[in-house]
Amino acid sequence: MASLLDEVCGEVVERRTSGRSRTAYLHVNFRAIAPLNRPLQIEARIRRSVGRKTYVDATIRDGETGLRPMLRAST
Numbered sequence: 001m002a003s004l005l006d007e008v009c010g011e012v013v014e015r016r017t018s019g020r021s022r023t024a025y026l027h028v029n030f031r032a033i034a035p036l037n038r039p040l041q042i043e044a045r046i047r048r049s050v051g052r053k054t055y056v057d058a059t060i061r062d063g064e065t066g067l068r069p070m071l072r073a074s075t
């Protein structure tokens with residue numbers, strides 16, 4: 001799950017900014033158990049950019065209910 005969040009955050013930055021990027025840190029909150037064999041809804045958005053640093057927030061929700069996030073990440 002953490003790798004998935006890292007990947008999605010990295011992809012958002014790659015698509016929205018110029019140049020190559022890499023993760024400096026990844027903070028993950030595990031808020032609830034993620035279900036197996038169910039679709040997941042993953043969202044990532046850029047919170048702010050300062051110089052060459054880009055701050056990203058991401059969530060994983062149950063893809064069927066879309067209810068409160070099971071995981072939250074910030075990078």
Ligand SMILES: CCCCCCCCCCCCCCCC(=O)SCCNC(=O)CCNC(=O)[C@H](O)C(C)(C)COP(=O)(O)OP(=O)(O)OC[C@H]1O[C@@H](n2cnc3c(N)ncnc32)[C@H](O)[C@@H]1OP(=O)(O)O
Binds near residue numbers: 011014
């Ligand atoms: C159709 C189109 C499709 C496109 C589709 C593309 C798909 C594309 C998918 C991509 C998907 C990617 C997925 C990503 C997954 C990986 O990124 S994997 C790589 C994992 N990350 C790494 O290996 C990074 C290893 N670390 C480093 O390279 C270096 O430590 C860093 C992070 C670049 C920093 O190095 P540096 O720039 O030399 O650091 P330094 O000058 O000391 O510090 C610069 C600033 O950053 C801050 N900083 C440095 N390290 C840290 C840290 N760990 N935490 C917090 N702050 C830090 C410093 O405090 C400093 O802040 P200021 O004083 O400027 O305010």
